[in-house]
Amino acid sequence: MRHRNKGRKLATDASHQKALMVGLTKEIINHERIKTTEARAKEVRTMLDKVITLSKKGDLHSRRQVLATLNDRGLTDKLFTEIAPRFAERNGGYSRILKLGPRQGDAASMVIIELV
Template sequence: MAGSRKLGRASDHRKAMLRGMVTFLLKTGKIETTVTRAKEVRAMAEKMITLGKTNTLHSKRQVMAYITEEAVTKKLFDEIAPKYADKNGGYTRIIKIGPRRGDAAEMAIIELI
């Protein structure tokens, strides 16, 4: 696991939530969530993109074990990873957008650069 934040969830729920959020981020390119979740998603998304850059059978199997949709895995290897071939990290950006109405949790947008 990339980070060490517990996010108020049991470990299996937390892992499933992060897998879903990383999949959706790679699918759409941008998601809105809380700042702490965005920081955790950033760590795992950057690991997936780094694995996508190697494009070996082993890395494909590692990515498929984490990403929940096969189409997103194909998109990662065919479109996303080649775009970052010359970059060494820093594939995502977190933009703070202020407190959420209701519980005042600090919100952020995480997007692929």
């Protein structure tokens, strides 16, 4: 039973899931739009929203928390200087998921996730 277990398993163990979510979050921040499967996009949306909300605060503690999550100083600077000011008036919902249809090889539903 999966009582009180949030999120999707994505057919991997916990450390691989965390690495996958961090990697997808970094790519979304870097390119502002990526193509991935629907399950991964829905799962990465939560981490992305948390990181952007932290960066909107702009203080040193939130910068260190984001840096501990992303482990990339350049992306943290981009997040605090370019992306967070764009969402200053917005209370969540920083990403958009656009459905593309099934993937050729395994018919997984593909989407584009992008920053609004």
